[in-house]
Amino acid sequence: MEKFEKVKSLGRGAQGSVILVRRKSDGSKFVIKRIFVEDQSSEDREEVMNEIKVLAMVAHPNIVGYFGSFMEDGILNVVMEYADNGSLFQHIQRAKAPFSEQEILSYTAQLVLALDHLHTARILHRDLKTKNVFMTKKGQIKLGDFGLSKMLGSQTSFAQSAVGTPYYLSPELCEGKPYNHKSDVWALGCVLYELATFKHAFDATNLPALVMSIVQGKYSPVPDIYSEELRAAIDMCLIKNPEDRPDIKDLLNLPIVQENAKKFESEVDEQFTLSVQKPYFEVGSVETALSSLRDQNKIQASTSTILSEVEEDQEFERLIGRMRQSLRIGDRIQNRVPYFKCFVGSDMIDYLVNTLGLGSREEATNAGQRWMDAGVFYHVTRTEVFSDTGALYRFQEDEVGSILNMKVMWTGPPRPSVEVEAHFRAKLMDLFSHYTTDRSTLVDYEGLALSDYFKQYTAASTELQKFNLADLSFNYKITFFINLFNALVIHGFVVIGPPTNLYQRLYFYSHTCYSIGGLMYSLNDIEHGVLRGNQKAYTSYRRRFSAQDPRLQNAVVVWDPRIHFALNRGSRSCPPLQVYDSDHLDEQLTAATKDFCARHxxxxxxxxxxxxxxxxxxxxxxxxxxxxxxxxxxxxxxxxxxxxxxxxxxxxxx
Structure with a gap:
């Protein structure tokens, strides 16, 4: 076959676009992944070739079929089987009522069969999620997207790199521990939980909080409308300790899984034998809707043609740039919560209809949802639905991580709290002594950000993830939180940038955080919740910590107003930066207060x-x-x- 005709775009991933094509000779439909390999790094090319290698060596009724690949104009085209009923994620989104137990059991059995086939071939999937599980209109499951799959060598049963989709990451991955096939089992449990509840087993508004939720391993029980056997199977997959978690063979031997697996296998054996006899492709070309439009010199383009054009990767990057200039990206407050660098959903719909020329607001909403599913932008509160409303969204380019000491997980042995605090204070002193000037009121942020001292400081801050505050005496604790506040402001200014207006300032102080002993502390939490003894901020109507908040135990009982003059808030009247010492805290606070009063x-x-x-x-x-x-x-x-x-x-x- 020499040529395919593009039917429509199905999505856009990190490495290329995915399109539905029709083979002109017989009308058969296929999915083609179009990957711009010439523009990729060697690591990305290796990931692409890994997916092709995995697809080529596995053939199973519940795994997306592979029919070959070919190069065209610097684009690698991977021809795969088309599942004509979308993804499991879309199936869940379309559902009007809970799935029946039999439907969930059918999906469970098919997914277990697919994973059993992979694991037997010593292949980990490593990115199992509802968006990577595809369906046919006959209810057949097709496990796909092997870009992150790892083939296990004969010398080891573990793959070290922690990759995957956050909602489905296992606790051992979150803690930076090695993992094997048990991580796929955990992800399977997350998928089955989603089928039974229409919710993620573990959820949060940001990645670090999500990681903490997963590590704690607590989730709401599956509704009792389902049998005890099904609920137990899901719970088994979500056992926190991988050593106690079953493997795929264990799941396959469960009576409820085995019964449905046998039923499915008897129905598809003959059909699958015929499907694998289809011819493979080594050469070809793709005729897109855009090329057809140019050839025919048509003036009026349909909505599908417009979307086909802009979703070609090279055009899409330019479109995102144009949209970001036109959508009035800025800082907004919604429900008294500030969100920075975001846009309004209805503004994007206006742009797609009025500027891009889509036929209706409904079509524009569908296009926005597709781009949102592909990770181009996201809802600021992490919901997964795009709407033609005043809801706020943010492009991935504008994303800023806010829990600054969780870029990597601390994996070292625990140390006494006094030692950790002293080490943290020493690294902070190195920063202040080398990169502050003019009586420690000016900071050389550029020099600091590029320095080895800053790298050493960030490494020290990572250890705070396992820090035990309960071991600190009263003076030690106050000293620690004063230093922590000032350090976090500097760290945030380097990584995020200083806030330039009121909205950004409100967001910065409420969202810039460190993880301390497994709990999140923002700048506002440290100042108002801890150091001011859980008082209200001047912009708030309520106390920082509720009565049930575990951080409340660290609130200072006796408030010392001199602490105000030790906290560097990044304003014109901020005090000189210094590192406070528990042995000299009283003298230092008095000196800081006198200095502030004299100057201001x-x-x-x-x-x-x-x-x-x-x-x-x-x-x-x-x-x-x-x-x-x-x-x-x-x-x-x-x-x-x-x-x-x-x-x-x-x-x-x-």
Whole structure:
């Protein structure tokens, strides 16, 4: 066969587009992955060839069939079987009511058969998820997308690299431990849980929080509308310890799986024998809707033709750039929560209809959903539905990670908390001593970001993931959180960039976090929840921690207002940076408060005829924002400030 005709685009992945084609000679439909290999790194090319290698060596009724590959104009075209009823993810999205037990058991048996075939061939899938499970209209499951598959060599049963889709990652992967076929079993459990509940077993609004949820291994039980046997099978797959988790053979031997597997195998044996006799392809070319349009010089393009054009990878990158310029990407507040660098869903629909020329808002919504499924952009609260509403979305290019000490997982042995705190403080001191100037009020962020000292500091911050705060004394704990706050501000400015307006500032201080002992602490959590004894922020109507929040146990019971002048908030009136030491904390806080008062409190004498001399006192905004922290009245506040002024400078405060 020399030529295929493109029917439509099915999606766009990290390495290329996926299209549905029709073979002109007989009308047979296939899926072709089009991969721009010339533009890829050697690692990406290796991943592509790995998928082809895996596809070529496996043939099974429940695995997407492979029919060959060919090069055309620098594009690698991989010809695969077409499953005509979409993905399992789409099947779940379309469902109006819970699936029957028999339907779930049928899918379970087919997935177990597919994984058993792979594992017997010493192949791990490593990216099992509902979007990679395809279906035919006859209800047959087809496991696909082997881009992350790993062939196990004879010398080892473990593959070390932690890859996969976050919702389906196993606890051992999240902890950076080696894994084998048991990770596929965990992912299978996540898929089956999704079939039974229409929800992810483990969910969160950001990746680090999701990782913590998975590591804890707690999930809501499967509804009791399903049999005890099915619920037990799902629970077995989601056993936290991989040593206790069953393998695929164990699952295949379960009576409810075995019964459905035998039933399925008897129905498909003859059909599969015929399907594998189809001819393979080594050469060919793809005629796209776009090339047909150009050849015929048509002026009016249909919606499908427009989408076909823009979803060709090289065009799509340019389209994203144009959309990002036109969609008024900016910082917005929704439900009193700030979100930065996002756009409104209805604005994208307007662009697709009015600028790109799609036929209707419904067609534009479907296109947006397809691009969202492909990972081009996402909903800011991580829902998976795109809508023509005021909902907020963010392009992947605008994504910024916020839990800054979880880029890698800490895998070292536990150390005493005092040692960890001292090591963290030493690395922070190296940063401040080498990259601050002008009495430690200016930071050389460029030099700091590129330095080995910063790398050493970030490595030290990673160890805080396993840090036990309960072992610290009162002074140690206060000192630790003061240093932690200032370090996190600097770390955030380097990685994320300093906020430039109110919305970004609100987002930065509420979302920039460290993981400390398995709990997340944002800048606001540290300042208002811990150091201010769980008080309200001046922008909030409620206390930072609820009564059930485990972080509440670390809140400072006796508030010391001098701590305000030790925290560097990145404002014009911020104090000089220094590393605080528990042995000298009292002296350091007093010195910081005196320095702040001397630099930022203005005293203006008031000329009067008789009576004692008077002066007008001008205070920075911090005294207004947190007035109750400094006393219950203006007089008490001024008395407190007088304690930290030079003698005689404010004798007429009150």
């Amino acid at each position: 409190i203005d005293l203006t004498p008031i000329v009067s005829g008789d009576g004692p001399a008077k002066c007008q006192v001008s205070l920075p905004g911090i005294f207004e924002w947190y007035s109750m922290d400094f006393g219950s009245s203006d007089k008490e506040m001024l008395k407190l400030e007088d304690n930290f002024q030079d003698p005689g400078s404010a004798e007429a405060y009150y």
